[in-house]
Structures are given as structure tokens and as C-alpha cells.
Amino acid sequence: MKSLKELTRPNIWNLAAYSSARNEYSGKEAHVFLDANENPYNAPLNRYPDPLQTELKEKISSIKGVKPGQIFLGNGSDEAIDLVYRCFTEPGTDNVVAIEPTYGMYKVCADINNVEYRRVLLDERFQMSAEKMLEACDEHTKVIWICSPNNPIGNNICKEEIEKILNTFEGLVVVDEAYSDFSQQEPFRTKLSRYPNIIVLNTFSKAWGCAAIRLGMAYASEEIINIFNKVKYPYNINLLTQRQALEMLDDPFGVDKWVRTLLQERGRMISAFQLLPICKGVYPTDANFFLAKMTDAQAIYNYLVDKGIIVRNITNVTLCNNCLRITIGSKPENSELLSALRNYQ
């Protein structure tokens, strides 16, 4: 790996972060706060929230097994994705390499930041070749994007290939594990100490059932997390989100139960899809969704919309011709989708 100084944009490396009132004094003993121009009334909403979300990170740390100092919290993982570009890629000069197809935000954020986005096609089994990824890199490649389990397919990317990249690539490797709670594979967040160049993404939006509160995590070395903290908005996670997340973390077993139910339902849905005459095949998945190849994705999509059932038509995505991406819903929702498809003609 190159040094972090070489990988960081010079203006970011030299940046003096904004110092907020809550940064300058963060002790617990004081009881009169006249330092932040807040309104003394309307507690608790009158106070600025903890800029570094200390309590929340400690709880996440104990559940996810990552040190508090190795955790960045963002307004969804999307904030972390954007920060990777803003911290490490020079607009107009640097580039990133990503698997294709994959999650669309990596490309959108590259475009917003005016950074070249290089795609490397997965093979016919939607697997990545580390060699091909590395071949696509040059001296201006700062970041490699890998999503595993990958969206929109749902399969895990082969662990050995990811490790090859982590061991060989000189820049940063982002492994987006938004769906790892649904997978049997050991997550990469447990290997932070082995790979100084890894950034792992997690989110409250999927297994944790909290897409509405907008909370995403990035796990990486403390040095990388400190750079994110310098660049983020000072109070990027609002009080309501922090409180709600703390409440969710008090009951991780509720989440385990959801995950078990969703995995069971996934099995039931895939078996049922394989029997549908209009389904030509289902791809292997390790996520809370699956990809199904249909006889005519667009017509079936329209038919379902007519019945008030929305799935994702991804027929225009590379390698996904005539595919629908189906999220696993509740039992009644899944059954409604199946009976609609059984009646399709």
C-alpha cells in the first residue's frame, strides 16, 4: 500500500477541520452550556448532537467487533461513498475501478466528483477476476470498489479474489457489505487489522430495518477514519437518528429473527420461482433479494405494476437482460407476488 499521505488529496491532508463548540468542550461534568448559541428551551432538541457519536459507536463496536475509533457514521452509506471520493481522489486526474454490474452510487458519486470510473465486467457467473481488476488500474487509480454480496445480483464475490486485490493493490479497497447480515460468509470487517487499505461499508438500511433514519457505517483504520471525520459535516448524524439507532442496538436479537425469517422466505420464493413457466432461472444469492431471469421482464414488470406490486426491472443493466430483482418481503407480500405471477398469461 502507498502511504496514506500519498493517497489523500493534498488539500484534504492539510485541512484544518472546523472546530465546533461540542468539539472544544466534550466533558460530562458541566451543566451550564452557554457556548454554542443554542436556545435553552425545548430540551432535548435544543442541543447540538454529539459530533462524533461516541455512545453510538461504543454500542456498534460491541456488537460488530470493530473498535470505536475504526468506525465512521454517515447519513446512509451514501455519505461514506461520497467521502471516499472527496478525501482520496483528485477531480479530473485520478480514477477508480469497480466491478460491473454493481451498485449505482459508486458511479454517480464518481461523476459528481469528476473522477473517471472504470468498469471491469464480471464473468458469466457474476464473479470477479482480481487479475482483470488490477490490469484496469494505473498510477492514478486510488480506489477499487467491490460490493459483496453484490447488488443487483445478490451473490458473494469470491473471498480469495478480494484478498488478492487487498494484498496487491497499492490504493484503497472499499468492500461494501450492506448485505453481509444475510450471508454465511465471514465479513471483511473482522479483518481490518490485516488490511490497512480496506474500507468496509455497512448500513442500518437493510437487515436492521432502518432505511428511514439514514445511518451507514464505514470501518477502516483509525488513520482513514480520522480523515473522514475531518471532512464530514460537523453534526452529520442528527439526534433523532442517534437515539433511534441506540434503541435498535438494544435488541439485536430482533434483527436476528428478521434475518432468519427473511432467509426462510427467500428459500420458499426461489423454489416457487423455479417452477414458474415464465421464469427461466434464478441466480445464487446471499442477500435479502434475488435475481430472476424471465421470459419478458418488461411485460411482467408492467403486469405487476398494474396489480400494485413493484419489483425492480433491471433488464437494461449489463449482463442482466430480462432480469427482475425481487426483494424478499413479508410472507403475505411474497405470497401475493407469487399468486400474481402464477396467474400471468
Ligand SMILES: *Cc1c(COP(=O)(O)O)cnc(C)c1O
Ligand atoms: C442498499 C445499499 C446500501 C445502503 O445505502 P444507505 O445509504 O446506507 O441506505 C449500500 N450499498 C449497497 C450495495 C446497497 O445495495
